[in-house]
Amino acid sequence: xxxGVAGRASRDTGTLSxxxxxxxxxxxxxxxxxxxxxxxxIAISVAILGGLAYGTASSALAQVVTPDALARFGPxxxxxxxxxxxxxxxxxxxxxxxxxxxxxxxGAPLPRRGLAWxxxxxGLGAGALAGAVLGALLLVGLAGRGRTVATERATxxxxxxxxxxxxxxxxxxxVERSAQWERAARLAVWPGAALAAALVVAVRSGxxxxxxxxxxxxxxxxxxxxxxxxxxxxxxxxxxxxxxAAVAFAAAVHxxxxxxxxxxxxxxxxxxxxxxALMLFDARSARRAFDTPPAGGTATTRHARLAWxxxxxxxxxxxxxxxxxxxxxxxxxxxxxxRGRVIEAAVxxxxxxxxxLLDTDRPAAVLAAMALVYTGAARMLWPLRAELDLTxxxxxxxxxxxxxxxxxxxxxxxxATAAAAALAAGACAIAGxxxxxxxxxxxxAVLAAPTxxxxxxxxxxxxxxxxxxxxxxxxxxxxxxGGIGVVTWLAWWPAxxxxxxxxxxxxxxxxxxxxxxxxxxxxxxxVAALAGSLARGPTAP
Amino acid sequence: MGGVAPLETSALRRAYGRLVALAGLxxxxxxxxxxxxxxxxxxxxxTAVRTIAGLLEPTGGTVRICGHDPHVEPEGEDARxxxxxxxxAPLLYDDLTVRQHLELVTLSHGVAREGVDDRIDGxxxxxxxxxxxDFLPRELSRGMRQKTQxACALVRPAAVLVLDEPVxxxxxxxxxxxxxxxHEAKRTERAVLLTTHQMAFADDLADRAVVLDEGxxxxxxxxxxxxxxxxxxxxxxx
Numbered sequence: 001x002x003x004g005v006a007g008r009a010s011r012d013t014g015t016l017s018x019x020x021x022x023x024x025x026x027x028x029x030x031x032x033x034x035x036x037x038x039x040x041x042i043a044i045s046v047a048i049l050g051g052l053a054y055g056t057a058s059s060a061l062a063q064v065v066t067p068d069a070l071a072r073f074g075p076x077x078x079x080x081x082x083x084x085x086x087x088x089x090x091x092x093x094x095x096x097x098x099x100x101x102x103x104x105x106x107g108a109p110l111p112r113r114g115l116a117w118x119x120x121x122x123g124l125g126a127g128a129l130a131g132a133v134l135g136a137l138l139l140v141g142l143a144g145r146g147r148t149v150a151t152e153r154a155t156x157x158x159x160x161x162x163x164x165x166x167x168x169x170x171x172x173x174x175v176e177r178s179a180q181w182e183r184a185a186r187l188a189v190w191p192g193a194a195l196a197a198a199l200v201v202a203v204r205s206g207x208x209x210x211x212x213x214x215x216x217x218x219x220x221x222x223x224x225x226x227x228x229x230x231x232x233x234x235x236x237x238x239x240x241x242x243x244x245a246a247v248a249f250a251a252a253v254h255x256x257x258x259x260x261x262x263x264x265x266x267x268x269x270x271x272x273x274x275x276x277a278l279m280l281f282d283a284r285s286a287r288r289a290f291d292t293p294p295a296g297g298t299a300t301t302r303h304a305r306l307a308w309x310x311x312x313x314x315x316x317x318x319x320x321x322x323x324x325x326x327x328x329x330x331x332x333x334x335x336x337x338x339r340g341r342v343i344e345a346a347v348x349x350x351x352x353x354x355x356x357l358l359d360t361d362r363p364a365a366v367l368a369a370m371a372l373v374y375t376g377a378a379r380m381l382w383p384l385r386a387e388l389d390l391t392x393x394x395x396x397x398x399x400x401x402x403x404x405x406x407x408x409x410x411x412x413x414x415x416a417t418a419a420a421a422a423l424a425a426g427a428c429a430i431a432g433x434x435x436x437x438x439x440x441x442x443x444x445a446v447l448a449a450p451t452x453x454x455x456x457x458x459x460x461x462x463x464x465x466x467x468x469x470x471x472x473x474x475x476x477x478x479x480x481x482g483g484i485g486v487v488t489w490l491a492w493w494p495a496x497x498x499x500x501x502x503x504x505x506x507x508x509x510x511x512x513x514x515x516x517x518x519x520x521x522x523x524x525x526x527v528a529a530l531a532g533s534l535a536r537g538p539t540a541p
Numbered sequence: 542m543g544g545v546a547p548l549e550t551s552a553l554r555r556a557y558g559r560l561v562a563l564a565g566l567x568x569x570x571x572x573x574x575x576x577x578x579x580x581x582x583x584x585x586x587x588t589a590v591r592t593i594a595g596l597l598e599p600t601g602g603t604v605r606i607c608g609h610d611p612h613v614e615p616e617g618e619d620a621r622x623x624x625x626x627x628x629x630a631p632l633l634y635d636d637l638t639v640r641q642h643l644e645l646v647t648l649s650h651g652v653a654r655e656g657v658d659d660r661i662d663g664x665x666x667x668x669x670x671x672x673x674x675d676f677l678p679r680e681l682s683r684g685m686r687q688k689t690q691x692a693c694a695l696v697r698p699a700a701v702l703v704l705d706e707p708v709x710x711x712x713x714x715x716x717x718x719x720x721x722x723x724h725e726a727k728r729t730e731r732a733v734l735l736t737t738h739q740m741a742f743a744d745d746l747a748d749r750a751v752v753l754d755e756g757x758x759x760x761x762x763x764x765x766x767x768x769x770x771x772x773x774x775x776x777x778x779x
Contacts, residue, residue, distance in 0.1 A: 019649050026641055103632035104642075104693070107594070108649035109622035112614050257614055262598045 016114045019105070054140065061137065062144025067228050070138070072203045074223035075213060076196035078164055082219060083192045085127070085168030086175050086185045091290045092267055093176030094123020094169050095259065099268045106261045113257025120256050124169050124249060131165020132158050142226055149226065156225035156238050163245035164222050170248030176267070177259035190347075218244050281471065281486075284385065284464020327408035334383040335412060341379055342416060349376030349417045349452075350424035353445045356502065357428045360435050360509040363502065370448060370501035373421070374494050377452035378459070380413035385460050403537035406461065410453055410531065417449035440508045440516050448501030451523060454530045455497035461534065500526060545608040546571050547623070547700040547732035548593070554601035555585075555592050555756075562588040564756040565602065568734075570701070575723065575733040577743040577764065579771070580753035586736035587629060589753070590705040593734070594626040607700050622650065625699035629706040631686040633678040639665065639689050640674040643696045650697040664692050668718065683710045695722065702726050704735040708742050720746055740768060 030038075095116050097106065105115055135158040142157075143149050149157075174181040199220070202213035214220050214229070214237075221237035221244075229237070273289030335342045352372030359365035387405060425442035428434055434442060470489050500523045508516025548570040555563040563585040570576045578586045591597040593604050595611035604611055604620075611620035633642060643661045647654075665671050668688045678686050687710045694702060702723070708716050723746055726733055737743055743750070743764065750767040752760040760767055 015651075019645070022644065022648050026637065098634075100632050100634045102596070103626075103628065104634075104645060105649060107596075107621060107626065108646070109618040109651070110649055111618065260598050260612065261596050265596055 016110050019110065057137070058140050058144040061141030062147070065138050065141025065144075067142065067147075067226060070142070070223050071227035072200065074227060075203070075216065075220035076199040078219035078222055079192060079196045079199065079217070082164065082168050082171065083185075083189060085165075086171035087189070089172030089175030090182050090185060092271060093172050094127070095119040095173065095176065095256075095264075096267050096271055097264050099265070099272055102261055102265045102268050106264060111257060112259070115257075116259065117253065117256040120173060120252060123173070124166055124252060127165040127169030127172075128162040129165070131168075132162040134165070135159075135161025138226065153225045153234070156234060157223075160222035160225065160238055160241055163241050164218060166245045167218055167241075167248045170245075170252045173252045174255070177255060177263065179263075281466030282464050283466075284389065287464075325408075327405050328411050331383050331409060331412035335416070338382070341382060345376040345379035345413075346416060346420035347376075348379065349373050349420040349449055352376065353421040353424040353449070354428055354433075356445050356448070356505060357425060357435075357438075357441060358433050360441060360506065363506055366502040366506055367498045370452065370498040371494055373417070373448055373501060374452040374456060374497040376420070377413060377417050377449065377497070378456040380416055381409065381453065381456050381460055384409040384413075384457060385464075388460055388463060401537060403535040406457060406534045406537070407531055410450070410457055410534070413453045413456075414450035417453060418446055421446045421449040435509055437508050437513055437516065440513055441505055444505045444508055444516065444520055445501075447520065447524075448505065451500045451527050452497040454527045454534075455493045455500065457534055458496075458530055459493035545605075547607055548703075548734060549605040550589075550593060550602065551605075552602035553589065553592060553599055553604060555588050555597055556600045562756050563592065563753075566751070566753075566758060567602075568751060570732040570734050572700070572730040572732055573727050574749070575727055575735065575743075575747050577747035577750045578734065578736040578753060579738070579740070579743075579750055579767075580736075583755075584753040585756035586753055587705055588756070590626070590628075590703055590734070590736055594624065594628075594703055595621065623700040625694035625697070625702050627691050627694045627702075627704040627707055629709065631678070631683075631690040633686060633689060635678060638675050638677055639670055639681070639692075642689060642693055646693045646696055652697045661696060664696055668692055669715070684712060684715060687711060688715065691719065691722075699731065701732045701734070704733070706736055706738070708737060708739055716742060740771065744768070 096119070097115075106112065138161070139149060139154050139157055143154075171185070175185045176182075195216075199213050199216060202209040202216075214224065214233075218241050221241040224237040225234035270290045274286040277283070277285035277289060349372070352369045352375075354369075355372065356366045356369035359369070384406060387402070387409070425445050429438065429442060466486065466489065470485065473485065504516055504519035504523050507519040546569045548568070550566050550568045553563060553566040553568075554561070566585075566589055568576065578589060580586050588597065592599050593606075593611075595604075595617060598612060606620035607623045609616050609620035609623070611617045611624065637645065640661060643664070644657075646652075647657050647661070662671070662674075665674050668691065670685060670688055670692065673681060673685060678689070681689065687707075691704075691707070694704075704723075707719055711719060720742065723733055723735070727746075733746075735743065735747075747764040749762065750760075750764050751758055752767060752771065760770055
């Protein structure tokens with residue numbers, strides 16, 4: 001017989017269970033002894049290290065996790081946690097197949113629901129477990145420093161955290177499977193962040209705002225028991241949260257098969273790309289693996305063409321006369337095209353500036369605030385990263401030497417972040433939030449923004465990939481297996497930005513104007529040196 | 542099957558944001574017919590194939606495989622049962638051998654177990670993979686991986702065979718073999734849709750052709766007529 005194209009025989013009733021059985025036969029898991037060995041190793045490690053870790057964790061957590069802190073910051077933190085978990089569905093989510101799975105399993109006449117539900121159940125279980133572990137950690141903190149927590153309240157905290165975890169994974173699945181939910185989750189980020197900030201303020205205010213905050217949603221229901229609410233209240237809240245979690249679970253299971261192959265394929269390809277990039281310690285490529293062009297679009301062909309034409313005409317009209325301004329023009333166009341990125345950078349920079357100016361008594365808080373400013377600056381430098389990732393393209397499209405291009409890329413981000421910082425400092429001044437030597441502090445906080453931009457540019461110049469030399473050197477010299485060396489490499493420029501931004505500010509507010517000006521001059525000299533270094537071009541790969 | 546065509550698309554459209562990759566493809570491929578989708582790079586051929594295969598959601602229009610919509614569940618199961626797709630790049634498991642890939646396909650498509658091993662052996666022999674059955678994809682050349690993907694599409698019954706750039710990576714004898722297999726598919730009443738840059742490959746095979754440019758159908762008709770017009774435009778000399 002010469003085999004060729006299969007005959008049009010009717011299909012057997014092929015079932016998913018046949019495929020599963022075959023898969024288990026071709027991919028045998030670890031044997032019983034191997035599993036027992038793993039369990040024994042974990043148990044013995046926990047027994048030996050658990051006591052030590054508990055003592056350390058308890059004393060550390062007890063300082064931060066108090067009933068009062070939980071009542072004040074618990075709801076906003078839980079809300080942000082839920083938002084982040086839901087956003088995870090926009091990039092991966094609880095149900096992710098491999099690329100061949102999409103071709104061979106999702107491309108077969110097998111029920112999608114049957115293929116997805118086990119992964120989904122594992123994801124929901126993992127979410128609940130992660131929540132329970134987090135709840136247990138909070139409990140360790142609450143019970144520290146001689147405080148006691150009633151058993152029923154402790155149980156309620158762990159159960160509520162588990163339910164929140166389940167709710168978050170349920171939301172992530174909704175976002176993963178549906179473009180509408182994905183859009184809604186994206187739109188909910190800033191309102192959610194604003195609500196979180198409002199919750200902090202509301203809890204500090206008197207009634208009725210405190211009550212409103214306490215019943216504002218599942219994020220607040222979850223912390224009522226450990227925050228000291230009356231039994232009737234926290235039981236009602238826990239009941240409401242349980243009902244919400246049950247609805248989320250039922251909805252997730254009901255919609256287990258309702259995710260298109262395209263959405264699965266997008267996530268499968270993103271994961272494969274990210275894993276490949278991370279194997280090379282290339283964080284930037286890993287991040288880019290998750291950036292995919294949006295499907296859909298309501299424009300007609302004609303409309304789309306006109307949109308392109310309008311853009312081309314607009315861009316041509318705005319083209320600068322001087323070659324030297326090409327990079328600035330390019331940054332301007334990029335900012336116009338990705339307004340969300342610019343707004344995000346401005347908000348983060350402004351938040352960092354406000355925090356730095358309001359908390360000048362605590363150096364750690366000012367340093368953390370400056371790290372936020374660095375984050376905003378790094379977000380603004382996306383066009384520079386694009387140039388550095390594809391230097392061959394940049395060399396063709398941009399005629400000046402790449403060093404000049406890199407320096408030119410500092411202008412727009414510096415202006416944008418400094419403007420955001422200036423607005424934030426102005427708002428602080430109007431609200432009377434500036435402390436000692438407040439005027440100089442405000443100026444220095446604004447100047448910290450371009451400083452952070454210079455540091456972020458230095459970080460960008462290194463490329464997204466961890467150099468092999470750094471890795472090899474770190475592993476050879478560092479007993480931690482290279483961890484400390486790698487973390488140092490990663491944190492170097494954010495830390496530099498934090499020190500250069502926070503240093504003059506702290507000195508000005510604690511040691512006087514003259515010392516502050518001197519420190520600012522020093523920081524300025526460092527920034528000038530960094531710009532000079534950038535002008536020499538990218539570092540060798 | 543009645544009067545239902547194996548493959549039908551109506552005003553099929555796909556956009557990526559504001560880029561319209563496919564703008565209203567209306568196409569019918571009958572049983573025993575081969576239609577070639579031709580066009581330059583970026584003309585929308587692969588988008589069309591992926592949308593028909595259910596791997597991309599259409600932003601407009603419909604696809605029907607033997608009357609079933611591959612984008613709607615559980616109706617899509619019936620569509621996928623009748624549709625075999627050979628993508629432009631092989632999508633294979635790293636940890637499954639060539640033979641295991643074919644076993645998985647036959648299982649997941651519910652092919653009757655009786656005689657399936659002989660069928661797999663025969664197909665592997667015919668595709669020149671007889672001695673490579675126990676090899677993993679990483680141990681194969683690009684062309685052999687492509688043949689494995691082709692074998693996955695041929696090892697189980699399907700009313701529609703969709704191939705995206707099937708000759709890429711295949712040596713000339715393998716291209717001849719592929720053409721033979723596609724002729725055989727036509728003879729056994731399969732509907733064949735293929736995309737290609739190589740007009741010569743489709744010469745003896747395609748009954749009709751559809752030319753795409755910027756996602757829009759700019760020419761269609763009998764293969765010979767479309768080919769003539771394409772030659773007049775200097776397209777096929779490339």
